[in-house]
């Protein structure tokens with residue numbers, strides 16, 4: 001990816017450094033010299049960029065990352081100190097993740113292939129203090145954080161489940177499903193039900209959707225006898241879908257799930273089974289989102305570029321929060337509501353992938369979105385982008401949009417007369433997540449499903 005991008009840029013540049021460029025390679029070392037073992041090479045985009053190599057050792061492995069980098073910028077929270085030599089002379093750095101060396105060089109082709117250590121790669125007397133300094137603070141922080149978390153969990157009084165029900169006359173009647181204390185749902189789901197809890201004063205209003213396991217209703221949750229109410233969504237499972245309700249309830253009950261881009265859960269209830277209402281029903285009560293589901297929305301609307309950035313960014317952030325490591329963006333052509341088996345056949349056996357219309361790529365920002373979609377669907381699972389990486393891409397995209405002022409409110413379908421502004425660069429994704437750019441709104445929620453992700 002990076003190589004490809006660098007090549008895109010290099011056409012217009014006259015003299016830049018030629019560097020090794022691999023996100024990850026396993027070095028081969030002899031005495032105090034390691035060869036990066038990286039088979040990829042790229043011209044740097046800018047003349048001021050130097051060749052850089054980062055050598056890392058953790059408990060499990062040793063790896064090297066090679067790249068072009070502008071020494072004026074921070075790299076992994078480090079400023080390159082010495083980069084004017086033709087040789088890549090490794091210097092140890094403070095790192096929270098283990099042992100880390102970095103070098104920069106300039107002038108000789110692929111000078112970041114040969115990594116020269118002062119006193120051997122396995123450390124020396126000089127390295128030991130660095131290791132101690134690097135490891136002690138994170139260890140201390142981890143111990144303190146664990147103790148604080150333990151004290152918080154053991155001493156914290158039970159909270160009311162939702163801020164947004166405060167002030168209503170049913171305060172305190174809610175079962176404590178979403179407060180994290182009761183989040184360990186056992187396989188015998190019913191054991192965790194609070195059968196004594198008074199049911200919420202909910203009046204169903206209209207059926208708004210149907211999934212595979214349940215119906216979803218818009219409903220009124222009364223706040224008090226004065227007639228004040230709040231609109232909520234009630235997902236109603238029949239008795240035969242009891243286990244799906246249990247699964248979904250267990251997922252929602254996990255306090256770690258809460259996120260502004262994930263459906264907001266209020267509580268779960270068991271209803272019916274009485275003489276007046278003999279049919280057993282299982283409810284999940286959550287915030288109501290009045291814009292319908294994403295598929296219908298996209299079918300009925302043409303998004304502006306800014307809306308697309310916002311929507312895709314918020315979906316990606318929700319997914320990243322769910323720790324979806326391989327996030328397929330876009331969908332190959334499938335029937336409506338495809339089952340797991342047909343998706344498996346289509347994607348794994350037949351290697352189906354979403355069609356990307358050629359017209360999309362005429363828009364410079366959409367080129368990046370399409371490239372991201374393609375990478376998310378890479379046949380090689382190792383090469384697929386993580387959801388965090390997608391979030392980072394959209395953050396960078398938004399930032400570059402602002403900087404270049406190319407984000408207009410025009411529809412994303414490009415006009416041929418429209419001169420294309422300069423192509424923003426894709427971020428070279430690292431695993432750390434960046435802050436959320438204020439450019440994005442947080443109006444897209446992701447619903448959780450009672451299916452297990454591992455079924456795909």
Ligand SMILES: Nc1ncnc2c1ncn2[C@@H]1O[C@H](COP(=O)(O)OP(=O)(O)OP(=O)(O)O)[C@@H](O)[C@H]1O
Pocket residue numbers: 208209210211212213214215216233235263286287288289290292293447448449450
């Ligand atoms: N909180 C909500 N607010 C408003 N509408 C909702 C809400 N949750 C679900 N819906 C509507 O109900 C429909 C069915 O949702 P449901 O969660 O049952 O299934 P799904 O997630 O679409 O699919 P699956 O059954 O495969 O999980 C959705 O497509 C959406 O239109």
